[in-house]
Amino acid sequence: MTTQNIMIVGVGGQGTLLASKLLGRILLEHGFDVKVSEVHGMSQRGGSVVTYVRFGDKVFSPVVDRGEADYIISFELLEAARWLEYLRPDGLMISNSQKINPMPVITGVAEYPDDLEGKISGTGARLICYDALSLAETAGTVKAVNLVLLGTLSAFFDFEESEWLDVIGKSVPPKFIEVNKKAFLLGRKITNGKVLSAGN
Amino acid sequence: MKTLMLGNQAVARGLYEAGCGFVSSYPGTPSTEITEEAAIFEEIYAEWAPNEKVAMESAFGASLFGVRSFCGMKHVGLNVAADPLFTISYTGVNAGMVIAVADDPGMHSSQNEQDSRHYAIAAKMPMLEPADSGEALKFTKKAFEISEQFDTAVLLRMCTRIAHSQSVVETGERTSSEVKEYEKNGAKYIMMPGNAIKRHPVVEERTRLLIGFAEETPLNRVDAGKDTSVGFITSGTAYQYVKEAFGDTHPVLKLGMVNPLPVRKIIDFSKAVDKVIVVEELDGIIENHCRNIGVDVTGKEIFPNFGEFSNNYVAEKLGLESGKFRKVGAVIPARPPVMCAGCPHRGLFYVLKKNRLTVLGDIGCYTLGAVPPLAAVDSTICMGASVSGLHGFNKAGGDSRRTVAVIGDSTFMHSGVTGLINIAYNESSSTVIILDNSITGMTGHQQNPTTGFNLKGDPCTKIDLEALCRSIGINRVRVVDPYNLAECDAAIKEETAVDEPSVIISRRPCALLKYVKHPGPVISDSNKCRSCKACMQIGCPAISMKEGKAVIDNTLCTGCGVCIQMCRFDAIKSR
Numbered sequence: 158m159t160t161q162n163i164m165i166v167g168v169g170g171q172g173t174l175l176a177s178k179l180l181g182r183i184l185l186e187h188g189f190d191v192k193v194s195e196v197h198g199m200s201q202r203g204g205s206v207v208t209y210v211r212f213g214d215k216v217f218s219p220v221v222d223r224g225e226a227d228y229i230i231s232f233e234l235l236e237a238a239r240w241l242e243y244l245r246p247d248g249l250m251i252s253n254s255q256k257i258n259p260m261p262v263i264t265g266v267a268e269y270p271d272d273l274e275g276k277i278s279g280t281g282a283r284l285i286c287y288d289a290l291s292l293a294e295t296a297g298t299v300k301a302v303n304l305v306l307l308g309t310l311s312a313f314f315d316f317e318e319s320e321w322l323d324v325i326g327k328s329v330p331p332k333f334i335e336v337n338k339k340a341f342l343l344g345r346k347i348t349n350g351k352v353l354s355a356g357n
Numbered sequence: 358m359k360t361l362m363l364g365n366q367a368v369a370r371g372l373y374e375a376g377c378g379f380v381s382s383y384p385g386t387p388s389t390e391i392t393e394e395a396a397i398f399e400e401i402y403a404e405w406a407p408n409e410k411v412a413m414e415s416a417f418g419a420s421l422f423g424v425r426s427f428c429g430m431k432h433v434g435l436n437v438a439a440d441p442l443f444t445i446s447y448t449g450v451n452a453g454m455v456i457a458v459a460d461d462p463g464m465h466s467s468q469n470e471q472d473s474r475h476y477a478i479a480a481k482m483p484m485l486e487p488a489d490s491g492e493a494l495k496f497t498k499k500a501f502e503i504s505e506q507f508d509t510a511v512l513l514r515m516c517t518r519i520a521h522s523q524s525v526v527e528t529g530e531r532t533s534s535e536v537k538e539y540e541k542n543g544a545k546y547i548m549m550p551g552n553a554i555k556r557h558p559v560v561e562e563r564t565r566l567l568i569g570f571a572e573e574t575p576l577n578r579v580d581a582g583k584d585t586s587v588g589f590i591t592s593g594t595a596y597q598y599v600k601e602a603f604g605d606t607h608p609v610l611k612l613g614m615v616n617p618l619p620v621r622k623i624i625d626f627s628k629a630v631d632k633v634i635v636v637e638e639l640d641g642i643i644e645n646h647c648r649n650i651g652v653d654v655t656g657k658e659i660f661p662n663f664g665e666f667s668n669n670y671v672a673e674k675l676g677l678e679s680g681k682f683r684k685v686g687a688v689i690p691a692r693p694p695v696m697c698a699g700c701p702h703r704g705l706f707y708v709l710k711k712n713r714l715t716v717l718g719d720i721g722c723y724t725l726g727a728v729p730p731l732a733a734v735d736s737t738i739c740m741g742a743s744v745s746g747l748h749g750f751n752k753a754g755g756d757s758r759r760t761v762a763v764i765g766d767s768t769f770m771h772s773g774v775t776g777l778i779n780i781a782y783n784e785s786s787s788t789v790i791i792l793d794n795s796i797t798g799m800t801g802h803q804q805n806p807t808t809g810f811n812l813k814g815d816p817c818t819k820i821d822l823e824a825l826c827r828s829i830g831i832n833r834v835r836v837v838d839p840y841n842l843a844e845c846d847a848a849i850k851e852e853t854a855v856d857e858p859s860v861i862i863s864r865r866p867c868a869l870l871k872y873v874k875h876p877g878p879v880i881s882d883s884n885k886c887r888s889c890k891a892c893m894q895i896g897c898p899a900i901s902m903k904e905g906k907a908v909i910d911n912t913l914c915t916g917c918g919v920c921i922q923m924c925r926f927d928a929i930k931s932r
Binding site for chain 2: 168169170181182185190191192193194195196202203204205209216217218219220221222223224225235236238239241242243244245246258259260261262263264265266267268269270273276277279280281282299
């Protein structure tokens, strides 16, 4: 099988690393060669962050480049727009509709572009965009945005729901298992595998 | 057992399996996790040293006693430890000793992009370079064998993409390594001229033997390929990019041992292909070696010696097309890293900016004080350079009433204290501000000598910063709370005005520390807000202007209250 590429993008501190940990674990259990690449250190502090997950028969490079990602999960809308270049023309972008202003917007030297959802679909990209923050709150904590989005991605994979839940159970501290599973299932039901807003 | 591991975690696993018993390091991205992961094994004694030089010398001491030892650091850390490095090359080891050094091509979290392979060449020490986590584990174990076989410390070069990517490793058992007997041997271990003169030829002979080893070792291997019109010589991360682009099409000589480099192996490889292309990030070290041994290669004519490579970059440079992609038409504002909401550094930097001081900066989270809107820093060089630089600046005629140094608690212990000794000893009326956030922040919360806890998390001796500064000879030492702008302002005005050395300790624990209790988000009153944007001057990510009024992001705000002090209209209140 050719190597498949997933990217998880967001703002430092949003919990992107847990999503990649869960993905890596389930892919490894299914016998794939897997590489997961993260960036730590300075760029973590409120900056734009990216994690690459690659899997297949044999994976070489630990990173994903422009035009290579089959799926991108974005925790924030501006980051979805920033990393769109990394999506294959036929890839799928799953984005939280939440907006977090970067410092240049806060200080007034730049503007947060309007209607990014429309602008992304306008390029012809396949996009699923929804308020994952509210679903996470429904599940019990705003911190579970990562599991909501991962749930939506999971619907596009052939693995059983029970396998995903099993991996969550094995990867998060006991007291957070239930809230994370709940968030995951809410995200998983978003599309049942169908893209809501397909481009042309 | 097969499992996914971070490259750094795999090095730690390799230490465990190799029977390593002693680890001493100073944190530095992208090397930090090696030591954190090693500390989890009960069988390994692991510690944070105050700096890399101390760490390397301690690891040498452990090796001298007879225990397999390790120290890890980032590339610039090896500059600090270069002094012991060059002479440990002469003495060799008793038990095996491995030194990991993590380079950062692309400077994800570093102040320069130096290539550590130069140190291996200059210190005449073997260096291995893994290309994934599996190799990181295997090479670490192999490095101990080489260390004991050739009587030398061995360098292990990591790069960001190897250190911080997870891939599949197969773990094994720990080999029990017996403590080697220490025997007094002045000719080998006392490096005064009479002995060192005799050791240098030993080092040269060792290098000759290591070149022989490099010819035979499976660390350097050829991946076969049918198309011999081009063959690639590469190592580490670059190897992965080449394989990503070409798979098994062309022959690839993958070098796992990057110093010393083989000769015959490279000549044989070059004869089997029409053209040789060397693909290496940063400097053209393999390439120059090939030219020196008479092998014609292409390398830096195609690839630059700066920046990080990528899949597409390597593919395009080698004539392949990369994939198409879509792009949003709008301008996407950058999202640079920022000081966190509630960061104790923010208030202090605001006061420095307000007083229009020249600020010599240092290495840590507080380097972000250089970013707008605070933009309060004038220079950042290396660990400790703020304090020593301030002394030189003032002695050369700088206005000591308008100039200060800022340095974090961990960085001060690393190499700021020696600069402060110089200020006391050579009497410059300098004002040093120690930003004591009770942790090593930027690298992800490591303990240090001022925190009262060791690497394993156990309570330990806590260095008293005030007593230390006084004992050096600084008579004016005071502590301020950086959440209190008026207090900081008064202290800075008073201490810069006096005609003698002074230290201000700005003390508040990092807002991200788990034990820190926050009062909770402040409240903004849109009726009282006059849209003056004074609160925006502190660059807090939790404050933004919506429809002309200041709005607080409740998910980010900790309630530190610095913005309350900025507002002249009482529009922001604590809860």
